Amino acid sequence: MKEKLSFKKGHRGRTVFLICDVIFLVLLMVCMLIPLMKVLVDSVDPSTYGLRLIPKKVDLAAYKYILSKSSLYQPLWVSVYSTVLATVIGLLLTTLAGYVVIQKEMPGHKLIVGSIMFTMMFSGGMIPTYLTIKQLGLMNRVITCVLPVSLSAYNIILMKSFFEGIPGTLYEAAELDGATPMSIFARIVLPLSKPALASIGLFIAVGMWNNYMNFILYITDADKKNFQVKVRELILSDGLSGTNIGISEDMLKNAMVIIVVMPFLIIYPFLQKYFVKGVTVGAVKG
Known part of the structure; x- marks a missing residue:
């Protein structure tokens, strides 16, 4: 009872x-x-x-007016190009780094993992980073804005946690068949890591698409400014004023915000099933 x-x-x-x-x-x-x-x-x-x-x-007059402004086409292309480039480079570096740090028999394994964890809590800061990039001669290059967003210690740890969830018997069976470490990585690890790749790829893409601080700090050429910087400049300088054609300024600003967020509102539903699984596994294992 x-x-x-x-x-x-x-x-x-x-x-x-x-x-x-x-x-x-x-x-x-x-x-x-x-x-x-x-x-x-x-x-x-x-x-x-x-x-x-x-x-x-x-x-829809505000959207028609904004899309008709040819001055926004080049910044939009820079945003799309830099986002795709950052996502590809980020996934490549993150998966390679995550695969390396799960090799526990590797000399210096604990030191490498500890160094990655250290960067999650401490960083050089904006001014030392700016001075380093300037001394390296990387100013006014789109790749300079892409690389800092591409590689993140958090994403490496998340990918490492996902890789550790793959059964070790798969690695052992592949080694017995004579597969090299890179062959195991390409043929076994990556095909089983679609949830992690989707979630981390989305993290990187959103971070790069919304990034404007790096373009303000490191880019001086107007043709290399991204869409977000151009939108910010237009709004602050009232460059979107459309009162002369019967469109209120508030409508134009709100339409610009919707245009900026729309790509990922469309993409996210297709990645949601992978996104939830990838983040959940990483959270449990991390």
């Missing part, structure tokens, strides 16, 4: 927890969606005033 009562109490407790968990997540989702919906409505409804989440009418 006591066992049945304790089972009912435990079941009731889990049910209450799940209900509270769902309510909390729904509230969190609403808190995230309301600002985005407000920006979206303000970008298409010229009559919007206050907190309105449903537009009275839809006017």
Whole structure:
């Protein structure tokens, strides 16, 4: 009898927890969606005033005006190019680094892992980094903005944790078949690491797409500025003023924000299943 009562109490407790968990997540989702919906409505409804989440009418004039500005085409290309380049380089370096640090028999293994962990807590700072890049002659190059975003100690540890979750018997079987370490990496490790590759690739891509500080610090050529820097300059200098063509400035600014975030709003649903699994495995193992 006591066992049945304790089972009912435990079941009731889990049910209450799940209900509270769902309510909390729904509230969190609403808190995230309301600002985005407000920006979206303000970008298409010229009559919007206050907190309105449903537009009275839809006017795409702001988007047409922004997309017609040829001065934004080159910065947009720089953003796309740098994001793709950073993602490719980042995944290449992160997977190689993660594969190296799981080789526990390697001399200096603990020192290497400790050094990577050290950089997660301490860094040289903005000024030493700027002086180093300047002395190396890397100023005014897009690759200078790409490399700092491409490689992250956190991503290496996340990838290392995922690689350690792959059964060791697979490595041993491949070694018995005469496979080299790089062959094991290319034919076994990478094909089994799609969730980690998707989640880390998304981290890198979002970080690079939203990055503007590196382009402000290291890029002086206007043709090499990315889309985010150009948007910032236009908004601060009122370069998006469209009052002369009947478009409010607020509509233009909100439309620009939507254009900036739209690519990853489209991409994320296709990567979600890999993203959740990759982050979960890394969190449990890390």
